[in-house]
Amino acid sequence: MPELVLQLTRAGFLALLWLFVLVALRVVRSDLYAASGLRAIMPGGGRVSAKAGRSRTARQLQVTQGPLAGTRITLDSRPILIGRADDSTLKLDDDYASTRHARISQQGEEWYVEDLGSTNGTYLDRAKVTGPTRVPLGVPVRIGKTVIELRS
Amino acid sequence: MAAPGLSAARPGGANGREGAPALPTGRTIELLLLVFAAVIVTGALVLVEANQEQELTPTLLYVGLAYLVVLTLAHLAVRKFAPYADPLILPSVALLNGLGLVMIHRLDLADQDRAALLGQPVPDSLVFKQILWTAVGLALFIAVLWLVKDHRTLARYGFTCGLVGLVLLALPGLLPSSISEVNGAKLWIRIGGAGIQPGEFAKILLIIFFAAFLVQKRDLFSTAGRRFLGMELPRARDLAPLLVAWGLSVGVLVVERDLGSSLLFFGILLVLLYAATERVSWMLIGIGFFVIGALIAYQLFGHVQVRVQVWLDPFSDYDNRGYQIAQALFGLGTGGVGGTGLGAGRPDLVPFAESDFIFSSLGEELGLIGLASILVVYLVLITRGLRSALAVRDSFGKLLATGLSFAVALQIFVVIGGVTKLIPLTGLTLPFLSYGGSSLVANYALVAMLLRISNAARAPLTRRPAAPAVPIADAGTELVQRPAVGPTTGPVPGPTGGRP
Numbered sequence: 001m002p003e004l005v006l007q008l009t010r011a012g013f014l015a016l017l018w019l020f021v022l023v024a025l026r027v028v029r030s031d032l033y034a035a036s037g038l039r040a041i042m043p044g045g046g047r048v049s050a051k052a053g054r055s056r057t058a059r060q061l062q063v064t065q066g067p068l069a070g071t072r073i074t075l076d077s078r079p080i081l082i083g084r085a086d087d088s089t090l091k092l093d094d095d096y097a098s099t100r101h102a103r104i105s106q107q108g109e110e111w112y113v114e115d116l117g118s119t120n121g122t123y124l125d126r127a128k129v130t131g132p133t134r135v136p137l138g139v140p141v142r143i144g145k146t147v148i149e150l151r152s
Numbered sequence: 153m154a155a156p157g158l159s160a161a162r163p164g165g166a167n168g169r170e171g172a173p174a175l176p177t178g179r180t181i182e183l184l185l186l187v188f189a190a191v192i193v194t195g196a197l198v199l200v201e202a203n204q205e206q207e208l209t210p211t212l213l214y215v216g217l218a219y220l221v222v223l224t225l226a227h228l229a230v231r232k233f234a235p236y237a238d239p240l241i242l243p244s245v246a247l248l249n250g251l252g253l254v255m256i257h258r259l260d261l262a263d264q265d266r267a268a269l270l271g272q273p274v275p276d277s278l279v280f281k282q283i284l285w286t287a288v289g290l291a292l293f294i295a296v297l298w299l300v301k302d303h304r305t306l307a308r309y310g311f312t313c314g315l316v317g318l319v320l321l322a323l324p325g326l327l328p329s330s331i332s333e334v335n336g337a338k339l340w341i342r343i344g345g346a347g348i349q350p351g352e353f354a355k356i357l358l359i360i361f362f363a364a365f366l367v368q369k370r371d372l373f374s375t376a377g378r379r380f381l382g383m384e385l386p387r388a389r390d391l392a393p394l395l396v397a398w399g400l401s402v403g404v405l406v407v408e409r410d411l412g413s414s415l416l417f418f419g420i421l422l423v424l425l426y427a428a429t430e431r432v433s434w435m436l437i438g439i440g441f442f443v444i445g446a447l448i449a450y451q452l453f454g455h456v457q458v459r460v461q462v463w464l465d466p467f468s469d470y471d472n473r474g475y476q477i478a479q480a481l482f483g484l485g486t487g488g489v490g491g492t493g494l495g496a497g498r499p500d501l502v503p504f505a506e507s508d509f510i511f512s513s514l515g516e517e518l519g520l521i522g523l524a525s526i527l528v529v530y531l532v533l534i535t536r537g538l539r540s541a542l543a544v545r546d547s548f549g550k551l552l553a554t555g556l557s558f559a560v561a562l563q564i565f566v567v568i569g570g571v572t573k574l575i576p577l578t579g580l581t582l583p584f585l586s587y588g589g590s591s592l593v594a595n596y597a598l599v600a601m602l603l604r605i606s607n608a609a610r611a612p613l614t615r616r617p618a619a620p621a622v623p624i625a626d627a628g629t630e631l632v633q634r635p636a637v638g639p640t641t642g643p644v645p646g647p648t649g650g651r652p
Contacts, residue, residue: 017522
């Protein structure tokens with residue numbers, strides 16, 4: 001075989017081998033995100049996104065900072081109680097939070113945060129919450145070391 | 153290359169109730185990757201023939217066709233018997249097996265050339281034997297997938313498997329050397345022309361036994377014990393399985409003079425113990441046992457000393473004992489980063505180039521780049537096995553998949569470490585690549601079991617019918633995650649306070 005062809009086929013074959021590896025790794029990657037090794041959990045046999053059309057209403061409460069960062073609570077019409085008490089919806093383990101610290105509840109289409117007489121206060125963005133205050137989507141609510149946001 | 157979407161073949165709407173999305177089976181991806189592997193292997197065959205013979209021989213056709221038939225049958229079997237199995241395991245195996253066939257064929261050509269030059273009779277073609285063994289392996293692969301519908305049934309035969317495994321392991325050591333000894337190691341049962349190494353099958357059976365045994369007795373090993381230096385020590389009498397494994401591996405070493413297998417058995421049991429109990433102390437104790445065993449073996453057995461000396465300096469005895477390793481190292485060095493090109497090197501200069509030293513043969517012709525890709529393919533195979541172990545829900549399946557995957561991993565480490573002079577050389581075969589019937593057939597069975605477990609891990613749950621609504625008076629107490637708070641808007645009475 002001519003030298004040039006030998007060199008070309010040699011490089012081409014190695015490239016082919018690595019292409020196989022890359023495709024295989026790509027499948028591994030897509031599998032990681034699809035989490036198909038773990039079973040898809042389908043509570044109620046369907047997805048929650050029944051009202052996917054209305055993106056303006058908050059459908060999730062997400063903890064963005066603090067020890068519980070990453071926690072998500074799917075919102076329905078019931079209020080969310082936040083504090084150190086065992087029966088809180090979002091139970092904080094934080095010395096700066098009170099036993100019953102704040103409540104986030106729905107009125108009409110909007111969500112309101114309300115301080116329940118905590119020692120260290122509840123902050124919507126930078127402002128201290130004194131009475132029931134409307135919480136827009138994506139605005140941080142700070143409680144002790146924890147920051148939560150409403151997401152659609 | 154298009155991103156292989158996972159939303160491939162979907163099963164019929166049998167469980168498509170309430171819009172539950174059908175889980176992807178991954179069979180289409182598997183098919184694509186198998187075709188890709190076949191393309192690579194065919195390309196490799198053509199390159200080998202073109203570089204060696206300067207023309208294409210009919211052998212190319214036979215080998216290629218046989219390989220394609222094997223791949224197709226394996227894929228169809230997986231589709232039929234394990235439709236949700238992992239899509240990457242079979243293509244990895246197919247590529248490795250195919251590259252092994254190509255390299256064995258390439259070494260055949262070299263041997264035939266040399267025989268023709270020296271005027272000797274032309275040696276048997278090993279590649280046809282290997283294809284025959286691949287077919288046998290495929291038959292066992294399909295049989296395992298077909299017979300073992302649920303891997304948990306294997307747990308019931310744990311002790312039977314253990315007994316059969318022990319007998320298989322001990323058999324060559326007890327048989328007369330005329331039947332069982334090849335090249336100084338008593339590993340074989342040879343009847344007529346064909347021989348098998350029962351140790352390869354014993355490996356799988358013993359893993360099944362270890363997994364079943366540990367699932368039964370796990371609590372015993374992980375609960376009792378004293379604390380010492382921050383770790384839980386197992387009780388003395390619980391050390392028995394480790395001692396048995398140690399005795400077993402030493403026994404293999406003494407009677408059959410097989411360093412590799414004894415290392416393999418000991419390592420597998422150690423990892424299974426660790427996986428079952430999560431105790432580091434088992435690892436430390438096991439490594440201690442291993443060191444003691446290694447030291448004693450070095451003192452007592454001449455062949456162990458030879459292996460260690462050759463490992464330390466193969467070039468001091470180049471013409472004799474160090475020749476094999478030294479040639480392999482020269483081969484790897486000749487290959488360098490890019491390799492000489494398939495069929496353009498001289499890997500046939502290494503003794504046993506097609507079995508124990510196939511890695512150095514591949515290294516000479518594919519170079520570091522090619523070897524690295526082969527190692528990554530092995531890595532994919534092993535990680536997919538371990539991933540199945542993580543995802544499957546029953547303890548036995550977890551332990552079995554861990555043991556099987558780790559057995560492959562350890563064997564690869566021991567072989568490649570030996571060939572590249574990282575650790576002393578032990579006579580094991582590289583799974584799927586090396587020439588060797590028993591190893592190939594046994595590894596196909598192993599892969600079939602891994603596929604079975606990954607199928608169980610990935611298949612959708614059979615949905616239970618929703619529980620009928622119970623009248624509230626009859627309903628049992630239920631723990632609800634989120635307590636309903638009264639819809640009051642006024643201040644909630646209750647203790648308020650900051651820092652206590």
